[in-house]
Amino acid sequence: MVLFSPSSVKWISLIILICDCNCFIMFHDGKGKIGSYNIHNQFRSLRSSSDNEDIPESRRRFLKNSVALSTVLATGSPTPSNAFEKAYPVELGFANGDTSRDLQAIRKERILEKKESYQKSMDYVKDTNPLYFRGPKDILTCGLWGGALWLLSGSRSNPLVTPIANVIYNEEEQWLKDRNDGLFASFPLPLYGVLLFVFLALGIITDRIVLLLAEGSANVSLQLAVLGLINGAFFELGRVASGEKGPTRDQFERTTELREEFNEFASNRLKRGGNCHRSDVVRAFRRYFAKYRQEDSEQYPLSNMEIEGLLREWNSVNTLAEMTSTGFYNGLSINEQADAFG
Numbered sequence: 001m002v003l004f005s006p007s008s009v010k011w012i013s014l015i016i017l018i019c020d021c022n023c024f025i026m027f028h029d030g031k032g033k034i035g036s037y038n039i040h041n042q043f044r045s046l047r048s049s050s051d052n053e054d055i056p057e058s059r060r061r062f063l064k065n066s067v068a069l070s071t072v073l074a075t076g077s078p079t080p081s082n083a084f085e086k087a088y089p090v091e092l093g094f095a096n097g098d099t100s101r102d103l104q105a106i107r108k109e110r111i112l113e114k115k116e117s118y119q120k121s122m123d124y125v126k127d128t129n130p131l132y133f134r135g136p137k138d139i140l141t142c143g144l145w146g147g148a149l150w151l152l153s154g155s156r157s158n159p160l161v162t163p164i165a166n167v168i169y170n171e172e173e174q175w176l177k178d179r180n181d182g183l184f185a186s187f188p189l190p191l192y193g194v195l196l197f198v199f200l201a202l203g204i205i206t207d208r209i210v211l212l213l214a215e216g217s218a219n220v221s222l223q224l225a226v227l228g229l230i231n232g233a234f235f236e237l238g239r240v241a242s243g244e245k246g247p248t249r250d251q252f253e254r255t256t257e258l259r260e261e262f263n264e265f266a267s268n269r270l271k272r273g274g275n276c277h278r279s280d281v282v283r284a285f286r287r288y289f290a291k292y293r294q295e296d297s298e299q300y301p302l303s304n305m306e307i308e309g310l311l312r313e314w315n316s317v318n319t320l321a322e323m324t325s326t327g328f329y330n331g332l333s334i335n336e337q338a339d340a341f342g
Helices: 039-052 055-074 103-127 136-152 161-168 174-180 189-213 218-242 249-269 278-288 304-317 336-340
Strands: 013-019 022-028 034-038 270-277 328-334
Touching: 136 189, 136 218, 161 174, 161 189, 189 218, 249 270, 249 278, 249 304, 270 278, 278 304, 278 328
Parallel strands: none
Antiparallel strands: 013 022, 022 034, 270 328
16 A cells, blocks of 8 residues: 655645455545545456447547546645644743743833943943043044044145144255145154044044944944045045145156246147147157157156147147047147258
8 A cells, every 4th residue: 555645745645555456546635525446347347348349439438537537636626735834832931931021021121221221322422531442442443533534634645734744843844845835745754653643533533423423332433434444545546546646846846847848849849730640749849859869768768648748738728729539639730841950
């Protein structure tokens, strides 16, 4: 006997019973109805009917009954399966049979604990000395806030450096003169210590403000400080890559000299009208100034991109000639006659 229980078969259960040369097929349709089919009787009726009827007719009857049985088995409604046992306790209890507390009391206790924690955090922010730290986390957070403010404000180019330096140092020092002229210059190491103290104090103030707004949550302040530090680092890298950092005195003087030289070249070698390629202007400029003949000169290094930049800057102020995508300037050309005598 082979038995498939309803729990292991989704929509039907078959029971095949073989006993006393009789074979029965019993089926369950999922609704409590049980049917059976006697295969042995079908064969016996087929054999007995062969005496009175022809064999083809008996075979057709047997096949018809088999198809009917298959249809009944296939159309039985499926029994839904349950992935989890639907069994729940009648009553909710507590461990070790402790019935002195109920869910309402537990809920009230948790609410009171949260209120007490919130009140302690707010008391710490409002009534505690700002220089008092609860632990290493507060010190780390303040330091991160100071570093974030340092990077976000421009690091060594931030607007606080020059006023603080003017208070501490003599204005006649060269690096401070460059700073007052809007140029970039490295400052002495002791000034770094002063700026470290200043931005650490700003970090403490920022941390206390964030704690007040975040209801005393030190984790929120720490997370915001880390985000501010990361954003400040990205801004600093962007300023360096885009050239927004102030030039040094040497860079400023070199740029000023190149502009003056290109203005001299343009007044003598360039003219309005016609067209020319930017590479033609570069070659003409190098012919005009012999010291720039070699691009990789050690004494006077000057790349083609720098000359093209001078040309774009001069054109934007003077001729306003249109440059195509291939580098041709329409409305600007080289004075070949003047260049012949150069």
